[in-house]
Amino acid sequence: MASVTIMDVARKAGVSKKTVSRVINNEANVRPQTKEKVQTAIEELGFKRNPLGMALAKNRSLFIALLADNPSPGYLMNLQKGILQACTEEHMGLFLYDCQYRSPSLVEEIQTFVENTLADGLILVPPLSDKIELLDMLDSKGVSYVRIGPKDTKRGDFVGSNTAKAAFDMTEYLIKLKHRHIGFILGHPDQASSKRTEKGFRDAHAKAGIPVDESLIAQGYYTHQSGVDAAMTLLNKTPRPTVIFASNDEMAVGALCEAQSRGIKVPEELSIAGIDDISITTKVWPNITTMRQPLNSIGYTAASILIRRLQKKPIGPSEEAFVNQLYDCELVIRQSTKTFVG
Amino acid sequence: MASVTIMDVARKAGVSKKTVSRVINNEANVRPQTKEKVQTAIEELGFKRNPLGMALAKNRSLFIALLADNPSPGYLMNLQKGILQACTEEHMGLFLYDCQYRSPSLVEEIQTFVENTLADGLILVPPLSDKIELLDMLDSKGVSYVRIGPKDTKRGDFVGSNTAKAAFDMTEYLIKLKHRHIGFILGHPDQASSKRTEKGFRDAHAKAGIPVDESLIAQGYYTHQSGVDAAMTLLNKTPRPTVIFASNDEMAVGALCEAQSRGIKVPEELSIAGIDDISITTKVWPNITTMRQPLNSIGYTAASILIRRLQKKPIGPSEEAFVNQLYDCELVIRQSTKTFVG
DNA sequence: AACCTGTTTGACACCGGTGTCAAACAGGTT
DNA sequence: AACCTGTTTGACACCGGTGTCAAACAGGTT
16 A cells, blocks of 8 residues: 655655645645646656545544434435435545434434544434534534434524425325325424424415314324324224325335225225335335425535535525525325325 | 643653553553553543544554445345444444446446545445455455455455345245245346355255246346336246245335236235345335345444454454354244245 | 663654745846 | 845644654562
């Protein structure tokens, strides 16, 4: 691993280390012909800057970390892809850290992690992105972060999707399919998105002048099992809902599972819809109708913002202190929903 | 971020930097009372070694990387959890790198990645773990790696599961359920595991004295869609298979999808079985009977071996140059398989 | 007391970069 | 020619650790 150092380049180009450093970092005030000499030397020697040396000198590593404890592997995977893509483009390394949201020492564990790796910045995925104690700690330590998922407070940069609108659009679509008894599975009560999803659901009813059937609202927690449980509750009601709309796909698939295990035919006897468009929606039969959340773009944007923040580059056209970007979701109609025929 | 350096500790303890370094690294030949003085100072100041400084001085980062391009998110997620657990325990950072197996510049891309991050070692997941050109490059660069998935050649450390035995056990179980026309979906032809899975399938037939129905063997590629396609082929045969056994769960779920879309009842009219026990197997209805591959343990073991290798610590009781560890899979009977009643 | 041997310790250089600051340079103006 | 001003460059120290090597020390032996 006899690697080429900045000194080797300096000698070859007949300049000082510092000048090579200037060229590498694209600093101003280097005479064009000097720059060229150095660049030639770099090319010829195949020099690559050692990121550790730089990290130490600049007190800034070139790594960011993805902190996750999300119950849906599909959700996380899609996000991860987008994040990774942005990192690769910007020559940033991506660390992974799995945490237990319920751990009482969560905040300390994350602090230790950051100290151990010296990650420059963090990407927080729900439910972590709504954990106030964590944000407090990061702020006090001066660690940058971008939050993914619903913006709860006004803290820091944030990227997510407009879940209120997504729920609204889906509900409107279901109403258009003549469903009047819509079973709804709520998201996790601790996550801000849940409230917004519920609001979209109610607003669509209000707009259509149709009352919400309150008996058909069941609590969920964004996990598969909670979808199964909620569907169990809903399918025992009379009259039974003609469609179950879950606040995320993971739960929608749970509901499908429960329906099929009871021999209820989907979509003939029961329609099912979700939100997210994770990969499992097209791996079950019937494929699930959902609102496509552009997770890839969300992850990509989140990582890009974080990286720009760290590079102290301007972030978009905005003059605001923080960036709050919301993506719209798109209705994806598949086989799990059907017009209700009374 | 005014962090405590080794110099601060040295001053407080009244010794030299080097002595503090000795204590941190648990080196021999430090007088017990000196050691204690230093340890007290470390505690009082809350000193933590800066990993970047160490990395630079030792020419050894404290990071390993997971290289992946696996079509099954469930498979990868489980593995990732185990790997991450081992990393956390050993205070190692885990980098993530997504690659395109089909990319013609795959090897160069990975080389650049390693140079950029200075990862100490790599964990290779199939199909990457069977890519000879990649292994050659890593060997020539002196980068350590542990391969996950089927051992193909005798190169380097390796952890995996005994897929031949897994396929054998599953086939034996299906035969016991009186199935005589077993549809089989092969794995990816480029991956060594595929051959072994097929061997297990055939050996179980041989042992039971039952001929393999060669017309019921279909090519798959470990992806969901290839499972759908293979099932399509198999279900068009006459006589139709009474069970479809796929070389992985991802394809088994694809087969289930195809069966259900044709209105074929599972398991009443068709049994379905897979290998891996990824999370989706319990998220579809009926839950899929499978061979549980201990992915978590495999990931954990792979990372542990790699880390020990890097620390130049002894690896297990073996005297061999390389470790080859195979885990057995366990039959998990769920609702997708049923006794054949002719 | 002089000598020997193994243990403990610290001075110093180094890993591969960057920041600061002053000197050298270039080109125009008086 | 002397002076001025902004640009270009390099010497040096530093980021936070570790490796090498020799000096200092401790304790036993002649």
